[in-house]
Amino acid sequence: MRLASLQTLLPHRALSAIVCRAARWTWSPWKSLLIRQVVRRYRVDLGEAAQPDPAAYPHFDAFFTRALKPGARPLAPDPAALLCPADGRISQAGRIDAGRLLQAKGRHFTVAELLADAAAADVYRDGTFVTVYLSPRDYHRVHMPQDGTLVETVHVPGRLFSVAPSAVAAIPRLFARNERLACHFEGPCGPFAVVMVGALLVSGVETVWGGMQIPPYARRIAGRDWRGQGIRLSRGAEMARFHMGSTVILLLPAGAAALIDDLDPERAVRVGTGIGRLSESIFPTSARPPTM
Secondary structure: HHHHHHHHHOOOOHHHHHHHHHHHOHHHHHHHHHHHHHHHHHOOOOOHHHHOOOOOOOOOOOOHOOEEEEOOOOOOOOOOOOEOOEEEEEEEEOOOOOEEEEEEEOEEEHHHHOOOHHHHOOOOOOOOHHHHHHHOOOOOEEEEOEEEEEEEEEOOOOOOOOHHHHHHHHOOOHHEEEEEEEEEEOOOOOOEEEEEEOOOOOOOEOOOEEEEEEEEOOOOOOOEEEOOOOOOOOOOEEEEEOOOOOOEEEEEEEOOOEOOOOOOOOOOOOOOOEEEHHHHHOOOOOOHHHOO
């Protein structure tokens, strides 16, 4: 509880705004120092980056949101595979129990709280979820878990607590309290949602269809209807990115997909690997279950 109390007192948005400016400062000694520190401390593999030279990035944020070389994240070949949307580690994954998601041992929150919409949450009441934590060493672009047409985005205001494992274990309902962007899609097996959760010192959330979504920070819930605008993204395509690291939560309705059995907490995952299989009624075959 001490961690939760201390973080509650912090000026979350002010600190994140400072980090936003610092991460985009182009003064060479500053940006080079930050990049070197992160590469060394977190053992970042720049060999897979489209730009492997750390000195070539104009500022730290450009390094943090770096693209990868073509083919660095091959997609699971089974067309029915549900793809992992982000590099990182599994925080939790499994069944949504009567509208409740597991955050950490002994801690839960509801889909309605996460989406800030009880009606939208109802479709996921007995579905499945996957929560992926992105650390500073990870690739910070988020990709589509399956084909999808964008229906709506909802920017939900909130705090910016850390989403590191220690904070997730200590702070009640953390993901439902942090600032976040819920992206609602329609896919081959029905609706699904990808929720980009902000965090302490995370300076932005950007989407491929709308540019920077956070900041500005929201004062009230702000939804945007994208129906009829033809924003359709293929499985594995980039959909968004974090400017500094955070957490992605994937929501699926009951019967839409079966997750693989071993998505245990702390399991390392990568974009494009199979984390489940979409409904047999849509993809009825003999294709092998997806593997990591």
